[in-house]
Amino acid sequence: MSSAAFIVIAVLTLAAALAAATLPKLIHAALSFAIAFVGVAAFYFLLGAEFVGLVQVFVYIGAVAVLIVFTILLTRRDPEKDRGFNWGGVVIALAVFGGLLWSIFETPALAVLAPTIKPLTVKQIGLTLMTDYIWPLQCVGLVLTAALIGALILVIEEKS
Amino acid sequence: MTPTLQLFLIISAALFCVGLLAALSRRHAIFILIGIEIMLAAAGLNFIAFWRFAPPPHQPTGVMVAIFAIAIAAAEAAVGLALVIAVYRNYRTTNVDELDQLKG
Numbered sequence A: 001m002s003s004a005a006f007i008v009i010a011v012l013t014l015a016a017a018l019a020a021a022t023l024p025k026l027i028h029a030a031l032s033f034a035i036a037f038v039g040v041a042a043f044y045f046l047l048g049a050e051f052v053g054l055v056q057v058f059v060y061i062g063a064v065a066v067l068i069v070f071t072i073l074l075t076r077r078d079p080e081k082d083r084g085f086n087w088g089g090v091v092i093a094l095a096v097f098g099g100l101l102w103s104i105f106e107t108p109a110l111a112v113l114a115p116t117i118k119p120l121t122v123k124q125i126g127l128t129l130m131t132d133y134i135w136p137l138q139c140v141g142l143v144l145t146a147a148l149i150g151a152l153i154l155v156i157e158e159k160s
Numbered sequence B: 001m002t003p004t005l006q007l008f009l010i011i012s013a014a015l016f017c018v019g020l021l022a023a024l025s026r027r028h029a030i031f032i033l034i035g036i037e038i039m040l041a042a043a044g045l046n047f048i049a050f051w052r053f054a055p056p057p058h059q060p061t062g063v064m065v066a067i068f069a070i071a072i073a074a075a076e077a078a079v080g081l082a083l084v085i086a087v088y089r090n091y092r093t094t095n096v097d098e099l100d101q102l103k104g
Helices: A003-022 A026-046 A050-074 A087-105 A122-131 A134-155 B005-025 B029-052 B061-091
Strands: none
Touching: A003 A026, A003 B005, A003 B029, A026 A050, A026 B005, A026 B029, A050 B029, A050 B061, A087 B005, A122 A134, A122 B061, A134 B061, B005 B029, B029 B061
């Protein structure tokens, strides 16, 4: 795990996430959101979880970002007159960040280096999913089906 | 200097707080959804970091939880964006400050 790659990915991810949170135009924010998720996927690759990184790219950049862009296009006639920014949110976010930093630095067991591990293969992940995690897998399938049907019912046009 | 677990947790905490900032301080419903997605990604990053830095008998638990979290986040995004479209169709706005019909 090289520190140069870590610094580059960290700066890219945080800058893109901050841009997604603060840019006034919605479509720019959606594109920064996609870049931030490329950064998170790069972190997964750096940590040795290549399969999760690939799933992240497929699901977030391939599906969620496209969904967000389509929603922006469908609701575009909304006048974006309110560019107001609620500064109370900034204060709360900074307070939460301070609390998290304090608890991270107060825990000495976290200052460890990564042990050398055997790479986790896709075959191994598939076997674990199909044996130990079969119930969660079925439940997630049910949740996804229910969410798909629910989303369709929500946006269906009522003929009057 | 190679990155320690602490550094990954700090990055993840910063990412979480950026998401919290977007969810709390923007008034457009899609920005709030983007903030929630960023917070979920920060949680997933934490799971993977703890899995990678765990001491030897190695179980793939962190990876499994991260995969399930991504699936749940995708379902949440689909339903959330469908709600935004349905609200826009009925009220012609996506500003969450104007949706105050339940206020007493």
